Amino acid sequence: MNVSIAHLLFLSFGVFCIGGAGFLMRRNALSLLICLELMLSAVNIAFVSFSRLHQNESGNLLYFLVITVAACESAVGLALILNFFRLKKNIRLDEATTLKG
């Protein structure tokens, strides 16, 4: 079967929607980080498929930048989750209510 750009874009959009739905519905901080990674992968699929469409390398270059930055973001996110866990003894977002009111 021949994979066209449209297929890849639908794949990207599907992954993006799964990640977005998870981000909005899950309440566990780690699942949230995983959903963010999923959405970033969707972006990467879009970049790489557009790079193939236009026959130039800029999209592939952006892919590497996105991956690197996503790693940095996860590192900071995990550090903050650890700190949150140390203070609260859980990582549920429902418990993050100190600032309400």
Next chain:
Amino acid sequence: MFERLLVDSQMALPILGWAILAILVLMIKICTRGVWLPLFATVIGLIGLIFYSATHLNSGAQDLFHGALKMDSSFYLFNLIGLGIHLAVVLMLIPGLERTSKIFKVSYEQFPELLICLLFSGFGLSVLIAASDLSTLFLGLETLSIGVYCLCGFYRTEIRSTESAFKYLMIGAFSTVLFLYGLAFVYGATGATNYSQIQSIIEQSHLAHQPLLMIAVAFLIAAFAFKLAFVPFHLYVPDVYEGAPTPITAYLATVIKVGVIAAAFKVFWGFFGSLADYWEPFWMTLCVLSILLGNILALQQKTLKKLLAYSSISHSGFLGLAMVLTHPGVGTTYPLMAYLVVYSAVTLGLFSSISFLENREQVFLVEDLKGLGQKRFWTALFIGIFILALAGLPPFAGFMIKFWILEALIEQHHIGVAIAAICGSVIGAAYYLRILMLMFMSEEQGSASEWVVLKDRLYVLRLIVFLAAILSLVGGMRPQLYADWILSALALK
């Protein structure tokens, strides 16, 4: 090839200077103990960079690194504002070093790391401002944001600070993803990543109606609205501002707005210029909503920092309008620049006064300010000046920056928007004046007058407050001075 790189690096010193300074402070931190040497290096380095930027204000536009960065006169001005804010925030953080309570003791052991995060964020800011390629735009925004996530969680033994950092990270990362998806569609529609190439492709091949570009515009507007905290994307802002350390709240309220509005200015009037019919109505609606709802929601707030968060939401609405007014050809740039300068100065001054008064163990309620005018007259007086400047009342600079925006709005035939903005400001005056009444007309004493204030032994907080008050007073009395300075800095005069 290599020589070109060397020449470009030398020209990009106002940008690379930030990173060099950050690495230098990192080295000092590794090699020595104590917090004063890194602090000293940071302050000296920032002053040096300010002088360098100030002397190069009119050095003309340059394309660097094969068009990845573009340094023009607006870059130097934005960068100068950013440098000034960084210096003020670093100075604001100093008195905290002498606090003795446990939260501060444990956190301030890592003060050099805080400085490094600040400087790397500043590097991100200058890359974001200078960006003229999708890759540098994205990298700049992320370098700025990741540093700020760390800064928000600086009081790491305190749950409020950690929670604010955590919320900011989640929302920030989500908006980054939206932003990136927008960039992916821009790239997909045009096949180029450089701003000028994208612009010429959109204009030449009549791509303006292409659905991919429409999706890209929608995603980018949402992402910028998240970063600038436009209503209805503002929900995280009050919590983040409330929990973050007060100097960092000032940083959030100023630096993020400078960087993101500069980037929005280059994106929307850069390569989306020919699509203005599509994005302008949406953008304007979001701005008007933030001015109106930001002010209305601020009326109900009980804690001081949340109130200021909502006030900053309404101000970012004004900034957004000023960005639209920079329309190349018919528009003017100086309302935007003047708004950034004055708003940043006033915000920094106000938050310095708050961090002087504040007692971190308790939430700072608006009611706590009761009767402050009798107990601490000077602090209350300066808070009053900044509050009036934020409200936009005539003898202060806050009035003329709003006036310039409204004037330009009417000149460009956006009369409905101008009326809505005026209504929003009038509603806003209610809660600003309430603070004044509490401070000067209340008979009772609120708890703020009993808290132990910061020991400001180096007079840094007083210096910032004093300079900010002068900036807002001079701007109100002689607005033409500001307009002339900005126009000459932008080489328009």
